[in-house]
Amino acid sequence: xxxxxxxxxxxxxxxxxxxxxxxxxxxxxxxxxxxxxxxxxxxxxxxxxxxxxxxxxxxxxxxxxxxxxxxxxxxxxxxxxxxxxxxxxxxxxxxxxxxxxxxxxxxxxxxxxxxxxxxxxxxxxxx
Numbered sequence: 001x002x003x004x005x006x007x008x009x010x011x012x013x014x015x016x017x018x019x020x021x022x023x024x025x026x027x028x029x030x031x032x033x034x035x036x037x038x039x040x041x042x043x044x045x046x047x048x049x050x051x052x053x054x055x056x057x058x059x060x061x062x063x064x065x066x067x068x069x070x071x072x073x074x075x076x077x078x079x080x081x082x083x084x085x086x087x088x089x090x091x092x093x094x095x096x097x098x099x100x101x102x103x104x105x106x107x108x109x110x111x112x113x114x115x116x117x118x119x120x121x122x123x124x125x126x127x
Contacts, residue, residue, distance in 0.1 A: 005074045008105050012079045015103075015110065016067050022059035024052045032109045041119030051113075061125050062087030062095060078105035078112075089124055097121040 011030065018026035028048060037046040046054070059065055065087045072081040080102045087095045099117035103110050 007108060008074050008079050009072070011105050011108055011110065012072055012081065012103070016069060016081075016083075019055065019067050020065055022055060022065065024056055027055060028052055030110055032106065032111045035109075035111050035113065037113045037115065040114075040116045041122075058125070062089065064088050075102070078103045078110070089127075093124070095124055 015027070015030050017023075018030060031048045031051075033048065035048050037048070037051045038044070039046070065085070068084040068086050070082045070084060072079060080100065082098070082100050085095075085097045085099060089095050097117060098121070099115060101116075102114045104112040
């Protein structure tokens with residue numbers, strides 16, 4: 001029988017796998033329908049739909065997307081992880097953006113995600 005910790009870690013791994021694959025339907029299925037995604041660099045909340053559009057855009061710009069998990073731990077209401085988003089830019093240049101995500105999980109779905117990153121790291125993606 002899986003423990004609550006195992007359940008949360010399974011959600012986290014499914015989420016990472018879906019992000020790496022650019023699988024919008026799988027990501028949508030992991031979020032609760034009213035999940036809120038917040039970013040430190042703009043202090044703004046995204047809806048699930050907006051976040052999915054960002055994922056699709058990211059995969060249109062970066063090749064070989066890989067969320068390289070450096071650390072992941074279960075918290076009292078979900079999990080947090082430190083990761084480096086890696087990929088290859090259209091120029092062939094290697095892209096790496098360190099980030100941290102804090103996720104609240106209820107009933108096996110992400111209901112809130114707070115993402116911390118240095119917004120200047122996004123600039124090569126927009127070039």
